[in-house]
Amino acid sequence: MQMTKACFHRLRRGVAVGAFVAAAAAAGADPQHGIAMYGEPALPPDFESLPYANPDAPKGGRIVVGEVGSFDSLNPHILKGTPPWQLRFLAYESLMGRNYDEPFGLYGLLAESIEVGPDRSWVEFTLRPEARFSDGSPVTVEDVMWSYETLGTVGHPRYLSTWDQVASMEQTGPGKVRFTFSEDNPELALLIGMRPILKKAQWDGRDFGESGLDVIPVTTAPYVISDFEPGRSVTLTRDADYWGRDLPFMRGQANLDEIRMEFYGDAQVLFEAFKSGQITSLRETNAEKWETQYDFPAVQRGDIVLSEIPHERPSGITGFVMNTRRDAFDDWRVRDAMLHAFNFEFINGTMTGGRQPRITSYFSNSMLGMDHGAAEGRVRELLEPHADDLLPGALDGYALPEGDGTARNRSNLRIAMARMEEAGYTVENGVMMTPEGVPFGFDILLPQGSPEAASMIDLFAQALKRMGITPRITLVDSAQFNERTNTFDFDMTWYTRGLSLSPGNEQKLYWGSEAADAPGSRNLMGAKSPAIDAMIDAILGSETNDDFVAATRALDRALTTGRYVIPVYQFQESRIAHVKELRYPETLPIYGDFINFHPDVWWWEETPE
Template sequence: MASDFFQRGRANIGAALVAAALALSANVAISGPKHGIAMYGDPALPPDFVSLPYANPAAPTGGKIVTGEVGSFDSLNPHIQKGRVPWQLRFIAYESLMGRSWDEPFTLYGLLAESIETDEDRSWAEFTLRPEARFSDGSPVTVEDVMWSYETLGTIGHGRYHGLWKNIASMEQTGERSVKFTFAEPNRELALIVGMRPILKKAQWDEVEFDRSGLDVIPISSAPYVIDDFQAGRFVSLKRNPDYWGADIPFRRGTNVLDEIRLEFFGDGTAQFEAFKAGELNSNREFNAEKWATQYDFPSVERGDVVKSLIPNRRPSGMTGFVMNTRKPLFSDWRVRDAMLHAFNFEYINDTITGGRQSRIGSYFSNSYLGMEDGAASGRVAEMLAPFADTLLPGALDGYALPVSDGSERNRAGLRAAIAQMEAAGYTLQDGVMTGPDGPVSFEILLRQGSTEERAIANIFVQALDRMGITATIEVVESAQYKERTTAFDFDMTWYRFGLSLSPGNEQRRYFGSENAAVEGQRNWAGVEDPAVDAMIDTMLNSTSREDFIAAVRAMDRALMAGRYFLPTYVFTEGRIAHDKRLKYPTTFPIYGDWIGWQPDVWWWEEG
């Protein structure tokens, strides 16, 4: 915590000391309101900072960015469970009390709120709104709007908001522009998370069913951009609000200067890429290293009108690949999951799909200091895992690494290991057919329509499974059905990509917590139910030292990797963006690289 004090009516030094002692005994903060808050230590930027370190405070306004997405949408409300919504709206079209700097592991600075105050234990947090904060219709953002937003989102909003609401013991207005949240349990991260919920205008929803709104209501927000035009399933256009209230506050200075953000939607990745080549889009992210190296040679690139930018990052890889649903009998056995990993010939897949140019995810926190270390667990990591030694799967304590094939299509050694594991799990190979108690082994790989590369990977995997007597079928469904089925965990195996930060916390319960294994709509698609993982999440949330926090993350990473829930694919250590040469960005990159809050936030348009 910072050390400056707000002294109130001190008559003499003795009186001040008495007041401080009383404050401590009552568990009251004595450091006063702050401009920001960090998970550990102090925020890197001082109260009088000019702008975020990766923003250009002199960036001019104007221009537009047009990007493409595969899929469709039938709602403009990203805060409810119902409907398909362009994912960007949640971040571009709404604001919260605090905003995150992506150049620090987990630090927030004042946005709608001018300050935050909390106690040493972070058992409560109090925010004071900026007097100038306004919605796009010109009305002020009030404490009533804040309190209504938290309660509404926490009760009938999207499931992602419910966990925080359950952990708020009380919420009260403490001043004309101040609101205080008191937490129901020890959890140091809650003081930060509570500052990150979107704030909506209460009056707009007085006679509207919030949890059923779709395209009929364009939500009013306080953000720099407002939805200007859209066509269901085709495009959304957001225009910069010239009267945006916060353009000159430090957190916003030099950001959100493009006049228009346009999101175009396509049936598949091929159509999207062709639209980019034709100039219908002016920025395109590329995830395939082979395609980046060999197919970005069209005329506008050769002329220099489109440039290729590589954006480095030091963020955790998260997980990208096929997830196995452990709620299904077949994948409830870790040995079957291990067999799938041996059959999943990544080296051959990588050579076929990317020309061998892409490295593989080795852990949930690859590419960062939070990732598990090679070899056996040691030090604090070993101590934290020791109480669960009897239930941890092989590899968690003594070291685990993904199988590596010889790179050939046949992958004979890998398939032999896979068959051996299936047999250890009680299955037998009879006349070329893998058979279990319920007959021949078969399962379905669920994919979203338009998933071109994922289907190519699945096809190679299916052929390998066929050679070991397992029948896997690929089921491709349109976006609405895919969302419905994954929300209800109605799949055997499917493609899943999620990112992780340098400050993992409460969201890990949504990804991996036992409490969410059976809760539809949560992100624990694998159905992880592991007491060691639950304990490591609890330890992360209540660690008071950085050392214990890192050890808990690494221990959780070990338990998850040994759980063999995913067939991991590529790790992205740098972002690849091809874009119109007039779209510019600062050359100082945040540690998260090309991440939420970077494009289009700090980009600008420059002619010439």
């Protein structure tokens, strides 16, 4: 088995360098080429390319990736419909582009410069005069302002929060647009630069919020949608006249001539398609499968390469989220019982041979992750005023339940039963009864084509049965899954949320109280915790790196001890199987295989015979 694993040949970076106050003072005078959340941008004004891009990469070739599911929209910026998730990143550009080799740093893309007020109460962008849409028309301030207002009013909920904090938007000169903020929130200067820019004229007379497959977007990106078959495939073709191909930020990016996304109804069918050559690149999330099923002839011949790509970003959270809006899980003791009943050690041994480590908290695998002992120092200072709102373990120490590795998991099941009893539940004739005297059950919503999640739930259901609980397991297609999760129509469901080394305003969307009842919110658990809200505010108000780290660790404690999610595997590296002609740089970003890495900085190179 041929393995490729690039290593980090540099010092591990901290989460932030310097204080925000110093950065604001430095950045508040003149237009700059970039901006960082803390300190100065890592790259100088004359940088040649992103540090993890190969500026000499050849152009050409194609990549075919597979997805389980379907799609019924080409508009990834609204709540309606199910678009291919990649379109949001491959088919659109923003004023600023992100360097994933630093915690949170942005550099000019459609904008040639950024200027901020001394306290970041406003930010001003100057457009590049050469910026063009794919139809050759120039990108104007009018397009920018229309895009921001449209996304902020009828766009996906992820855009609404930032727009709500904009007090005014105005053109301040030729190619210049300024945003003034209504709140003291230094991250807004960065977030506002990351919105996709759309062509206003294309949407004249059309309802943006109701669009689907009827409009192929005209954008500024290196790729345009050249073909699609509803629900089956989308093809993106590199624009030979792409306006930004010579920008330092884009050197070594957008190297492939064609990116094709194929959709399959089942993960096993997708795997067979890859083995037969229909797919040229495939991510594998199961460590056991990676070790035991990727020894087919194409791998043995060297036609397929197995690459392992490490990263330094937080684990995020992946697992089964419990909807606290529902009676089934509004009591933390019931959620704690579910955590004890979920026999991770046995499930991990069964499914991955014990090879896959578990997520231990939302920010595990990074310096932002909580310590599992008692809270100390600044972390404790932040949490103690909210002691009445916090659940057991937040201050005194908490770790996920550990099973003994056996199928019976007797010790943890005893604890689970005790928690249910504490919450007023009883067992009558082998059936768990609620405090109201009716049988206790709940729905588990799963997307079709997710065999690992389904297998884990099958094993979980066996444990629940021993507790007198019979869950109702429902599998739906991707469109129904999105619709039901957008409206919180589930008791428990499969959930994943990636996190960065620079958490900020997005945390409000993920688990803030205001997002709990907003349709399409990412707060699937329905968390409404004053402590969580306060820790997010502490992150946003941090003026030093120490305060920032402490606030994030405190947030991690509040989230983890909230018992909202049953965590499963932690992915400390990406496993990508791909044809040998597909290459990627040896120098990796600290975020590893994250957004804007695959296939953005990959290229096609024929192997000499």
